[in-house]
Structures are given as structure tokens and as C-alpha cells.
Amino acid sequence: MPIYKAPFRDQQFVMHEVLGAVEMLKPLPRYADLDADTLNQVVEEAGKFCEELLLPVNQSGDAEGCTYDVASRSVKTPRGFKDAYAAFCAAGWPGLAGETEYGGQGLPHVLQIAFYEMQYSTNQAWAMYPGLTIGAAECFLLHGSEEQKNIYLPKLTSGQWTGTMCLTEPHCGTDLGMLRTRAEPQADGSYRLTGAKIFISSGEHDLAENIVHLVLARLPDAPQGTKGISLFIVPKFLAEGSGVDAKVGARNGLYCGGIEHKMGIHGNATCQMNLDGATGWLIGQPNKGLNAMFTMMNGARLGVGVQGLGLNEVAYQNAAAYARDRIQGRSLSGVKAPDKPADPIIVHADVRRMLLTARAYAEGGRAFAYWVALMADLQFHHPDELQKKFAADMMALMTPIVKAFMTDNGFNCASECLGVLGGHGYIREWGMEQFVRDARINMIYEGTNTIQSLDLLGRKVLMDNGARLKAFGKLITDFIEENGTASEMSEFVTPLADLGDKVTKLTTEIGMKAFANPDEAGGAAVDYLRIVGHLVYAYFWARMAKVALTRIKADGDRVDPFYRDKVTVARFYFERLLPETASRIRSARSGVKNLMELPAESF
């Protein structure tokens, strides 16, 4: 069975030494009393929960999968999932970052992200049930009426009920403008919904007493396309105080028609949901459903990025343990373990390359994701409007990068780590191949990584003439000004500055081309996201190196080896991973002609 140790030391390093989370959050009245010890204690408790309750049922959950019972149209989750969920609720974990008004603990988003990371390392399929619930709660908070908040938020915050997002239909995923599910207004203010949804994660299960579906559908008089989509609350069992002439607690007319057989995340039920005159209530404004759904979607995209991080981390830990232990062959530069019949494979340069790749992406991704989580808090709760605006801009800019860059890396690193185990990595019992299978979905759902790259380049960068990108660039230039003269920082600052310049030029170049031919944006977007992703990681790796070098200088020989290792991994990142940008820039600049020239019928 795979191992996992929650990465507390690195989480604390990132939160406190690199990002200064407490200092960032203190100015928010909501977090005036926050201190580092509280953050650390919560993370450690959360880590224990993941190690003790989620990890043990991850591999078995994959093997067993969810089962669908045709007669009752119900889904059974794998053995142990229900107990883990009950323990999760009993300990109050669902409301960690939830509003105190509705029973939550009102702790900062960065804690939630740290917890997510560990949940996804230990059991992504399980963690998707509560994960989507938090997104649903956020949607209620921002778009629900007072009555709706009062009915749904306490139950979602306690975990008694879970939530889903019902968007996709068989003929439309990315293109929601085509969706067909209809909602007919009823005299009592409710709606009757009819249609079929697919790929509904956590759509039906046995963990909670009720499931609150947030369903996209069309009103009878709705305009065509995405401007005619509204969002509805459709609970599995009718909720109290709904004002409907139906028995509260009655089973609603939406049922799971079957579950998908997938490459991975077997323990999460991916449901076909049939709405057969189901009762629902409008949430938010009519025809503005996509806006409301995007609140949830953006939260989900951050969550998915962290899924990439979680799998990246756990795959690394298992491959590293194997590489230290497995003896096979001798080092090219001479015997390293003369007392053994062979050297541990960690002596081999390429085994280290695979491991360091996963480690550098995990640690860089952790710093980045936790920073974005802090931005989420600032965006919602900072008293200063300028800070709020800056945080909102950063959230908008970074969401597609978190989603796509971190999930690409998560999949690739899981696969590299599988490779460290050789043939054993391919065998189920070692658990590595599950990480690879689970990781592949993260590049797809909540908007494919291609969609993320178009969102980044088109909507987040070109549409505001690069204003958000410049705001982030200002952080980089400030950092370079502060640290550029220190000789020990030059190996990090020089390539960071160089890449910053290149991104500026590339953005202008693509912008000009795309103005003449919008397809040029489509042809450059995926490369562009990888390039900007590296700019972001280079910035956070430089910041981490700075902190570590400062401690090395201060503590001399007695320095905690953690800091020396951090500088070593930073160096690896800059010398071995950042160079990906050289190829990506060439490819992005090559123009869209080489993609569009082949006639469709020739494919």
C-alpha cells in the first residue's frame, strides 16, 4: 500500500516563512486574532485525518469502485468511505473555512487549500464529495436569497448534505450554450425541470442524507445560447421551508440513471442524472445562471489544480521511498554501498532527475497555490478596495494557471514517479498507477486545459491589454530590485528577469497576430500558459531560495538542512525545468498556419 506523510514542514515554510500568511491576513478584521500556531495546529490535525482515515481506503476504493443498483437507482460508495465521511463531519471539518453564521469555523481559505492538498494526496475520489460541497456553499453565499441561505447553508456547512454542479449534457460539455434541460415555472414559485445531465461527480451516493444539485437549465422564454441559461437548486429530497405544495422531505424527481466506468477516480460516482419534472428553485437572476455557476466553477478550478498538487506530492513520496530502498546495479561513478550486493537506485542521476522533477513541481506548486488561496481571502475580506481589486485580479489571472499548469505537472510527475519503480510501478499493488489514472481527469474536468489556456491568453491577458499580467509583473520587478544585487541570488534572479522580458515581448507579439486572426490565439494558447506558468513558478522558487539563503547565512553550519535542500531543489528547477520555455516560445511563435493548413477531411 502506498505511504503518505503530510508535508507539514514544507507547508509551514510556505505559509509563514515565504508568504507570511498571518501578516497578510491580519489586516482583515475577520482574521484579526489569527496566529501561526492556530494555522499549524489545524494543518497538523487535518493531516492526521488524511493519513489515518483517507489513505487506508484509497487503494481499496479504487479496486472496488462505486456500485450502481438499478432497482433503487442508488449508488454505494466503496467500503470505508462512509465511515471516513462520518468522522469528517463529526470533527467539524466540512465547515473549516465556512461562515460562522451558518455553523462554520470561519478560518482562512489557505487552510482549506492545505487540507485539500492532503485529502487529494490520500484519496482524491473521496475528497471530491466534500470538495464540491464547499463550492456549492460558496454559490449559495454569493447568489442565494436569505431564505435559501438559511435553508441550505447550515446543512452544507455541517456536511449533512453534499452538493453537485450539473452542467454537462450528452451533446454539450465545453459549449454550454447548447444545453437543453428545461425549467418550467410553477404557480408556487418553484420550477419543474426536465432533461438529462452526464458526468455529474458525486451525483448520487450513500455518504450524506441529502444531495443539493445546482442545475443549469433554460426558462421557456430564454434567449438562445449562453445568455439564456439559469441556475436552479434541485435537492434530492425536498428541503424544509421550500414553500412548495409537496411534502418536505419527499423524494424529488431526479434520479441517477447509471454511473460511468472510468480510467480512474473509481471511488467517486460519475453519474448520469435524469430530471423528470424535478422540483427546483431559481438561484440568482434568470438567464444569469452561468455567472452564478462560475463562482462555483472558479473555486472548483482551484480545487482541481490542488488535486494535481496532491497527486504530485504523494507520487513523489512513494517513488522517493522506493528509490532509497531498492538496490539494483552500481553507480556509474563507482560503488556507493560496498556492504550491499548493489547500490540503492537513488545513486543514479536519472532516477534523481525523475524525483527532483516531481519534487520541484510539488514544492513550487504548493507556494503558488497557497499564495492564490491568500488572494482569495483578500479578495473577499480585505478592507482596502485597492488590495481587494489586486487580489481579485490575481485570482482571475491565476485560476487557469493553477488549474492547467498544476494538473499537467501532476499527471506528468505521477507518470515519472511510476517510472522510478520500473515494472513494479505498473503493478496495481504499489499504487503508483492509480495516481497516474486519477491524475488524468484533472486535466479535463472543470474546463479542459485547452480551455484554461484560452481563458488565460484571451480573457485574462489580451482582453485587458495585459493589465493583470503587468500587475503580477510588478511583483517580479519589485523582487528583482530588492534582490538583484545579491550575488548569491543571481542564478535565480537573472533567468527570472530574462523570462519576464520574454513573456512581455511574446504577449505583445501574439496580441498583434490575434488581432488580425483570432485563431492565432488558439494556436499559441497552450504553449503560452506553460510559459507563464514557469514565470510564476520561477518567481516563487526565487522567493523560496531567498528565504533559504537568508537562513543559511544567519545560521551558518548549524542551519537546518531543510534550507540547503531548498536551495538545491531551486537550482534544479531553474537549470532543468525552466528551460522548457525555450521550446515553448519557439512553438508559440511559429504561428497558427502550421495547425490550420491541413484540410479537416485529411485528418
Add this chain to the structure above:
Amino acid sequence: MPIYKAPFRDQQFVMHEVLGAVEMLKPLPRYADLDADTLNQVVEEAGKFCEELLLPVNQSGDAEGCTYDVASRSVKTPRGFKDAYAAFCAAGWPGLAGETEYGGQGLPHVLQIAFYEMQYSTNQAWAMYPGLTIGAAECFLLHGSEEQKNIYLPKLTSGQWTGTMCLTEPHCGTDLGMLRTRAEPQADGSYRLTGAKIFISSGEHDLAENIVHLVLARLPDAPQGTKGISLFIVPKFLAEGSGVDAKVGARNGLYCGGIEHKMGIHGNATCQMNLDGATGWLIGQPNKGLNAMFTMMNGARLGVGVQGLGLNEVAYQNAAAYARDRIQGRSLSGVKAPDKPADPIIVHADVRRMLLTARAYAEGGRAFAYWVALMADLQFHHPDELQKKFAADMMALMTPIVKAFMTDNGFNCASECLGVLGGHGYIREWGMEQFVRDARINMIYEGTNTIQSLDLLGRKVLMDNGARLKAFGKLITDFIEENGTASEMSEFVTPLADLGDKVTKLTTEIGMKAFANPDEAGGAAVDYLRIVGHLVYAYFWARMAKVALTRIKADGDRVDPFYRDKVTVARFYFERLLPETASRIRSARSGVKNLMELPAESF
């Protein structure tokens, strides 16, 4: 269910128009009567077999897998595998390239590779049973005594018996020097073998009446390490004329102790094999077993590379069909299908990028692999010693590139193609995720891709001071001299020449560094293989472009669109894929310090 159409047009283009297979083979007395029509007819018949018998049982074979019966220690293959194998034997396919002396048809190796490609596209798990048998037959041919050849080759050539390679033991895979299986000589000239093997592909099954295991083991007086390993023939049922005082046809003392549960290739039984005083016979010289096994291993490595090609091709075909058919969203540059509610996703630049990536690697790989297959024929059968030597050098140089470059590409392309289908790609019913799962093993078995890269850089390039690489470089410079002045070829010839220069410099640089510190080779090897792989593909893509451009010039507007498409894909390759070398060269040159610095205990 996934689709597949055998790529006859492209296979013929490669064999005849690009490589001139018949012209290359004609000087070999063995192939004096060969003509293009024969090659084409055989490929088309072989393709039909794959489409009609293998494809239909590929997905069901994955779902069902092999089953192990503890009581009888036997393995049942999935439904339909046995019938397909019987039809395969009845049609004489096992002996396609086998020696006529033993019942084979004596056709060239390039036909075998073309057939393999289609088998692996349609059912890799199934194709591994006969695939390993061909390797075993080759081993008998080169290392067996006349008696052994007479006993085993007719049955292996007819497919009545299948073969395996038994190398790996639980504690040793890559490092065969540690293997422990013992062989004790008996008075009658046979040996008694005792030990445990794992990861034995096709080790036990119900397709054939007998299984001939080629087993690595140690003689009692054998030197330690790899120089004390011998190779033994250990048939499941004792073979006729073996000269042993045991009943011919008696069950031998080696049994399957269980099968592995794997990420993919579920239809192929990966067996734990226990040898409990099994009767075996030495093949080849005592203590020279690794040499003999490497005959089979090198053939297997070429086969595995072609597995990468096969999956690359079939994944491409399915993703392309989906992209032409699936409507979703509108083109960024304006509506393309006004009569439909959305445009087919093939209008999107990034969908095309994913598809073209897979196509360019498939078509480049096909030209490369078929050329290597021709080298195999030249190596064994060319009357001219110089040509023989050249072909042997090319085989040695290219084997690790076929194995590693093509399987890396196969996995990555299968994953990209899965992405084209979005959420549907992740669902089992579409078959794409099976291609990804099956493709992952190809990067591992028959020597991991890291081992291949060390073989290329260390043994095949640095150890002979780059002589083999220079011999291949001569082909490139000859091509450039012939075509460098044609303006329409400059977009291909210029980057090819540039990369050739860079490879020369890089090789020298790494060689110097590795002389001082052998770990430097280990730290650069994987990047180096990718770089040389691109040099090889750039050469074959330039050759293909040349042929296509010549036809376009000759035929004008009436030219078969196939040739225009070929030039378009060539351009895509040079502008979008070849630039990977820019990053790889930086990484390779960064030196091994960034890999070796982190203490083992810090991982």
C-alpha cells in the same frame, strides 16, 4: 468501440516511395524475386486480419483480463483470444518472416514490422503472445544446436508452440548480475533448474499446446555477476528428442504461481514462474547466456518501439474521427458550419495541435521503424560485408532510439488524443484510456527508457567515439548536399543541418565531461536520446517531404492530396515538435551537479 483502419497508403508510401524497400532488398539473394506487389498484398492481408480478428477482442480483452486458476495453476486468456490465435496459425502468419527451412515463408523483416504495427494498434495484449515467440525463434536460430533447431523451430514457426523470455526475479530486473536461479547439470546432459521468476509476459496461457521458456540461470561453478549467467530451454511440456530419461510430452516442473494485476495489457498474462527442479537444456555457451538473450532482447526492443507506434496510430485515428464528428462551440475566427448548432471541434487550433502531434510522431516513427527493419535484413543477409557492417552499426545505434523515443511518444500521444475527446476520453467505453494504460508499459519493459538512453549515449555513441553516429550523420550530410540548394527544401534542410551540428558539439561536450565524471553521462542521457531521436525524425521527415514535393512538382494541380498533406505535416513537425531540442539541449548541458547535490536521505 474504437475504430481502426490499417494505414496502407502510408505504409506503401514509406516502403516504396521513401525507403525503396524492394531496391534495398533485391541485392540480397534471399529476396532476389521480391516485388512491391507481394509486399503490398501481404500487408493488406495482414491488415485485414488485425481489423477483423484482433480489434474486436481488444476492448473486451481489457475488461475481462486473464484469469488464473489456483488449482490447475493455469491461465485462461480473455474470450476470443484463442480463436484469433487459431486463425492466425491457420493462415500461416506466425512464420511470415521465419526461415523456409523450418516452415516459414522467409519474407523480409520489414513486413513483419508492418504487421506488428497493425497488431499493436488493434490488440497489444494479444500480439505479445506471438511477438515473443518470434524473438525466441531468432534466439534458437542464432544460438541453438542443429538438434535444438530441429526440435523447436518448426513448432515455433508454425505457432503451435509459443516462447517467453525469463529474466527478471523479484530482487533483480535491470541488474541481472544478481540473479539466483540455479541450474544443476544432470548425467544425461540436461539441467535441473530451481528458482523464481517474475514479470514473465505470456508465461502461461491457453493459446498454444506448449510454451518454450528461455530461462537465465547460474551454473554451480559460475562466476559472480553477469559473466556467470547461462541460458536454458525449459519447455512447459518436455519436447521430443530431448534425450532425457523422462516421458516426452510430460509436464515439466515449472508452473505459473500467479499473475499480476496491472495498469494495462490486461489480456496478456504477466506471470510469476516457479522453477522447481524443472528440466532444461543449455542453449549457447555456458556463462554466455546474456549474449544469447540479448539477441532476443534486441528484437524485443524493436518490437516494443513498434508497440509505441501502433498505439500512437490507433489513438490518432480515433481522436481524429471524434474531432471531425463532435460539434461543440464555434471557431475563434468565425462560424465554420452555419448549418449546424456548433462547429466540429476540428476547427480549433489546439485540437489540431494535439492531433498533428500524434500524426507527426506516428508517420515519422513509421518511416524510421521500417528503415530499421530493412537494416535488420541487410545486417543478416547482405552479401557485401561493408553493407552488412553498416546495417549492424545502424541497428545497434538505433535500437535504443526505437525503443525509448517511440514509446515515450506513443504514451504522450495516446494521452493527447484522449484529451481530444474531453470527458469522453476518460470513460472506458471510448477505448482511449486503454491505449494510454497499455502504452505506459512500453516505456518500462525490455529495459526502461532510462536504460535505453544510457545504452545509446554510453555504449552506442561514446564507447566507439561516435563512429556509428558519424556513419548515420553521413546519411544526413549526403541528403543535405543533394537537396540543400532546392529552395522549397530549405525549411526542412536548414533545421536538420543545424540540429546535426548541435548534436556533434553536444556529444563532444558530454563525452569530455563524462570522461572526468561518468555520472555526467547518466545526467544527460535521457535528454540526449530525445535530441538524437529528433535528429533521426527530422532526417526521415525531410526525406518524406522531398518525395512529396517532387510529386507535387510533377503532378501539379492533379496531385494526390496525400502529398500535400505530407508536406503540411512535415512543416508541423519542424515548426512545433523539433523545437523540443532547444530545451533538451539546455537541460543536457546543465551538468549533473544539480542532480547529485541533494543528499539521498533528503529525498
